[in-house]
Amino acid sequence: MHGSPHIVSDVMTRTVVALGRGATFKEIVKTMQQWRVSAMPVVEDGTRVVGIVSEADLLPKEEFRDGDPDRRTQLRRLADLMKAGAVTAEELMTVPAVTVAQDATLAQAARLMALKKVKRLPVVDDAGVLRGIVSRADLLRVFLRDDEEIAAEVRDEVVAGLFPAPPEPIRVEVHEGVVRLTGRIDDTSLVPVAARLVRAVEGVVDVDCALAGPRRRPDLDPDLPDADTPVPPSHAGETT
Structure with missing residues (x-):
């Protein structure tokens, strides 16, 4: 669209892999591997985004698999420990989901990604229905x-x-x-x-x-004073 600002719907990927709340841990890992993605939106009623599951949400299960953390770690990383014991998308997902409107500008989407420190954003309409997903790479396409x-x-x-x-x-x-x-x-x-x-x-x-700025016009008569130069008072008619 020449002359019009690009918006998220111009560059987003419209085919999105999403999870239901009840998706199991292994289902999530298999789906990520199959589609080569590092995060997926979680939806309810098949359309409305309610959360995001990322690789970071899955890693605590492996991190804490072979031992119990000390008391200090338990207090400092309580949320991760809860995810280490999670088995469904609903238990693993990060809420609320960080989403972007489909009519947001690319600059707005880029600022949101930087602020929230995420690599991709689910794209939703006014009702919160999933319409696509936009990644950092998508936002950089304008430079092509x-x-x-x-x-x-x-x-x-x-x-x-x-x-x-x-x-x-x-x-x-x-x-x-x-x-x-x-x-x-x-x-x-x-x-x-x-x-x-x-x-x-x-x-x-x-x-x-x-x-x-505009070129300076040369003086038409160099003997005449500049327009900005005060003209001395006339002494005509004076006697000495």
Whole structure:
């Protein structure tokens, strides 16, 4: 969608492997191996996301398999010890599930992943129904956009809007996702605005904003004072 921000539904994987609350420990491990995933959403009624089971939720069973932890470990890692004894998805899952809306922007999804320190997010609609899953790799796909496509969007959506009649044509060059703007504009206070808007275009890696102000007009008569120079008072008619 040229000129429109990409949203999660544009890049998410729509085929999602999900678990029911009653899925057993071995079922979960087998499914993860079969589908080569490290985490899966847990749903109820076949659609609504209620939790997430990840490899981290499964590992305590192996970690604490061959011995009882000391008292300090028991107090410090009570949640992990409970998972070590779990046998179903309902007992293993992390709740509440961290999900993202299908109409969220890619930037919003990326911030949520970083904040929650997760590698993937179940994608849900307004009713909490599972619609897909988005991973870190999915979010990075925007950087595969063609340089020419990025340049066209910058010209149409940023340059044309901010600088409809520049003193000189503004040139937009894109190489490996790095955008360079050159040319002259009437109002140089708009340079940081232009840089910010360009950086917000999907797929832009960096911005080199080399826009300059209008050229200074040479004085038509060098003997005349500049317009900003005060003119001395006239002494005509004075007598000495």
